[in-house]
Amino acid sequence: LQLNKAKNKRGAILALKKKKMFEGEYNKISGMKLMLEQQKVQIEATINDADIFTALKKGNEAINAVSQQVNIDSFQDLKDDLEEQQANAEEIGNFFGELA
Secondary structure, three states, X not given: OHHHHHHHHHHHHHHHHHHHHHHHHHHHHHHHHHHHHHHHHHHHHHHHHHHHHHHHHHHHHHHHHHHHXXXXXXXXXXXXXXXXXXXXXXXXXXXXXXXX
8 A cells, every 4th residue: 555655646746747847848839839920920010011112112103203294394384385375366366356
């Protein structure tokens, strides 16, 4: 009976040591998994940031291209041309009005 008790005590101690070891491994693996998940989120965020940066850059380039084609001087020239055409049309209209 004494021998059986001693064996059970050693077995129980061994089982507790194993349990402690497995808990430590579980906690270590859980920590590693969490770190990997955090890194995955950071990678996805960085990819999104790069995509947004690229889109903003392309949008800015498009705006610059359009702005070079249509600047304030072009608008002023167009306005001047339209005013000149309108003045010519009025002159022609007045000419025919005077003939009648």
